[in-house]
Amino acid sequence: MIAENCLVLKLGWLLISFFSILYRKMPRSRGISNNHLT
Structure with a gap:
């Protein structure tokens, strides 16, 4: 199960x-991306 979890995380x-x-x-998604990052 650990290996499967690692693969899922990598994907x-x-x-x-x-x-x-x-x-x-x-350019339209700049605001959305900034909010998502923060």
């Missing part, structure tokens, strides 16, 4: 980083 971080990059590219 989650990859998704978060991927979406964060997309939000940074989009």
Whole structure:
């Protein structure tokens, strides 16, 4: 179960980083991304 949890966490971080990059590219989501980070 530990290995599965690690894989889930890694996938989650990859998704978060991927979406964060997309939000940074989009000027409309700057405010949303800033609020999400804080």
